[in-house]
Amino acid sequence: MSERSERVQRRAQTGLPALAIALLVVTMVTGIGLAMADGAISGADREPGERRVAVSLAAGLIAPESPLTERANVLDANRLARFDETRLRTAFPVANETAVAVELDGRSVAATGETDRGTTIRRLVVVEEQTAETLEPALGWQRRVTLPRRGYRANLTLSPPPSTNITAVRANSRVALHDDDGLSGQYEIPLSRFETTTVRFSASGPLPPGSVRIEYDAIRTRKATLAVSADG
Amino acid sequence: MDNRAVTPVVEKTLTIGIVALFLAGMTTTLFGGAVPAARDATGSSIGDRTLALATERVEQAIPPNASHVRARHRVGLPSTIRGTGYTVRVDGRSLVLDHPRAAIGGRSRLVLPDSVIGVNGSWQSGSEAVVAVRSVAGGLTVELREGVA
Numbered sequence: 001m002s003e004r005s006e007r008v009q010r011r012a013q014t015g016l017p018a019l020a021i022a023l024l025v026v027t028m029v030t031g032i033g034l035a036m037a038d039g040a041i042s043g044a045d046r047e048p049g050e051r052r053v054a055v056s057l058a059a060g061l062i063a064p065e066s067p068l069t070e071r072a073n074v075l076d077a078n079r080l081a082r083f084d085e086t087r088l089r090t091a092f093p094v095a096n097e098t099a100v101a102v103e104l105d106g107r108s109v110a111a112t113g114e115t116d117r118g119t120t121i122r123r124l125v126v127v128e129e130q131t132a133e134t135l136e137p138a139l140g141w142q143r144r145v146t147l148p149r150r151g152y153r154a155n156l157t158l159s160p161p162p163s164t165n166i167t168a169v170r171a172n173s174r175v176a177l178h179d180d181d182g183l184s185g186q187y188e189i190p191l192s193r194f195e196t197t198t199v200r201f202s203a204s205g206p207l208p209p210g211s212v213r214i215e216y217d218a219i220r221t222r223k224a225t226l227a228v229s230a231d232g
Numbered sequence: 233m234d235n236r237a238v239t240p241v242v243e244k245t246l247t248i249g250i251v252a253l254f255l256a257g258m259t260t261t262l263f264g265g266a267v268p269a270a271r272d273a274t275g276s277s278i279g280d281r282t283l284a285l286a287t288e289r290v291e292q293a294i295p296p297n298a299s300h301v302r303a304r305h306r307v308g309l310p311s312t313i314r315g316t317g318y319t320v321r322v323d324g325r326s327l328v329l330d331h332p333r334a335a336i337g338g339r340s341r342l343v344l345p346d347s348v349i350g351v352n353g354s355w356q357s358g359s360e361a362v363v364a365v366r367s368v369a370g371g372l373t374v375e376l377r378e379g380v381a
Contacts (some may be wrong), residue, residue, distance in 0.1 A: 012233075015243055016250075023254050030258065034266050041273045048284035049340055056291055058341035063347045064296065094341040095326070 031221075040190060053098045054121040054230040061093055061102065061226065064076055070128050073225070077129035085110050103227040116135045118231025129220045138209040144200040147191075151217030154199070155186045158212055162203030171197050193219070241246060272335040275314030280337040282309055283329045286320050286355075287340045290327065293363040294348060295356040301372060311358040320361075321354035322376060347371045 055074065064072045067087060068079050088102065088110040089095050099113025104127070130151075137145040147154065156177070160166050165182035168175055169189070176189040176199075191197050201207060289307040307374035309320070316329040325344060331337045342351065349368070355361040364375045 015247060019250060021245055023250070025257075026254075030262075037270055040275075041270060041277070045277055046281075048281045049338070052284040052288055052340065053343075056288070059291075060343045060345070065347070089368065092343060094343050096342050 010166045036095055039221070050098060050232060051121075051232040052230040053094055053100065054119050054211065054228045057092055057094060057100060057102075057230065058121045058123050058226065058228040060202045061228065062123055074126045074128050074221075075224075079126050080104065080109065080127065083110055085086055085112055088112065089134040099231045101229045103229070105224045106227075113231065115229035118229045120227050120229040123226045123228075125226045126221050127224050129222075131218050131220070135214045135216065136210060137212060137214070139201065139207050139212065141202065142200070143207060144198055145212075145214070146196060146198045147214070147216050149216065149218040149220075150193055150196055151191055152193055153188055153190050153217060155198070155215040156189060156199075156212070157215070158183050160187060160189070160203060160207060160211045161205070164203050164207060166201055166203045166207070169225055170200040170202070173200075191216075240310055248310070269303065271314055275331075275333060275336045278310065278313050278339055279318070279329055279331060282313065282318075283320070283327060283338050283340050285309070286329075286361075287327050287342055290351075290363050291343055293365050294344065294372065294374065295365070299367070301365055301367045303363075305363045307355075307361040307363060309355065309357060309361050313357075317357045319354055320376070322351050325351055344374075348374060350374070351376075353377050 060066060061068055062073050062075070063069065068075050068083060070076045080206075083102075088100075089112065094100075095112045099115050099118070101111035101113070101115040101118075102109040133149070135145065135147070135167075139145060154171075156169065158166055158169075160182070165180075166184070167178065167180055167182065169177040169183065169187070171189060171191060172195065177183055178186050201212065286307060286309060289305060293303055293305045295303060296300055311317070313331060313336055314333060316332050318329060318336070321328050321330065323339070326339050326341045328339045329337045344351070349371035350373040352373075355376050355378060359378040362377050362379060364377055366373050366375070
């Protein structure tokens with residue numbers, strides 16, 4: 001074989017490198033396509049399960065039947081303070097299967113696991129705090145006193161001087177207690193949560209300060225954000 | 233120099249061989265691994281969503297504190313996932329999605345008030361899925377049934 005014939009043979013196979021390059025390009029494009037499809041699939045994964053758990057748990061926590069609420073959307077501060085992981089697991093068994101965390105205004109209420117990378121659902125709620133306040137009014141000539149806060153009920157302790165008979169106690173012109181022989185001792189009267197109450201006393205003689213003591217429910221409400229997170 | 237005319241034939245034969253091998257390899261890779269994996273991934277994602285939707289619809293079907301209840305709600309579910317039918321059934325107080333592919337399926341716990349005393353029934357995909365809530369002595373029962381709402 002001469003040097004010339006060798007050169008001719010090499011020149012005859014020039015199509016092969018071009019083919020190799022073409023195949024390489026096709027492979028690369030396919031690979032990139034697959035990677036993009038993978039990215040699109042994983043990017044579209046929105047964890048519907050944990051989102052569903054967070055939404056349901058938030059709805060369950062603020063429902064009227066919830067162990068936390070006084071009525072729909074109103075949380076009771078005392079029950080909220082007693083609420084913990086065990087109570088959460090008992091009332092909502094879904095917390096056993098998914099790590100959830102309940103926070104009120106950023107302060108943790110109960111948690112069953114780490115939820116840093118989870119889904120969080122926020123709900124606006126009212127937190128109601130009931131405290132008992134005592135009032136020992138100096139009754140004026142009208143013998144009435146207006147309770148500074150609205151509440152569900154009031155406890156009256158009546159200890160009039162011996163010469164005086166308290167015959168009736170009215171709450172907003174409704175007769176709450178009545179006895180012609182004289183009222184004395186402890187009584188509980190129901191009140192309306194929707195209007196401010198004025199308590200009026202009818203007595204046969206003088207009522208010096210200290211003869212009437214009223215203990216009433218003071219309801220304080222504040223708005224708060226309940227955040228429920230779920231992960232896994 | 234007599235065999236010079238053979239070189240184009242050799243080249244074409246080589247090219248045909250290489251392209252055929254390449255196509256075979258590519259087809260095997262795509263249809264043996266990548267494509268089924270992607271279908272499984274999308275199928276499992278759609279399965280999760282279907283299950284979450286079904287659970288949410290069942291929870292929403294329960295009315296707030298009421299004494300006498302008779303409610304029916306239609307639930308729109310996809311008729312197939314990854315080309316095959318599936319079943320949504322009740323297991324205790326959870327919903328379970330059963331699919332012939334192992335990669336697709338799941339289980340989700342229902343968040344129900346204490347007034348619900350029983351959950352039962354199942355849905356076969358493709359039929360009309362209905363949640364029926366009824367008052368019975370002592371609480372409410374929830375039934376997944378097929379048919380007209």
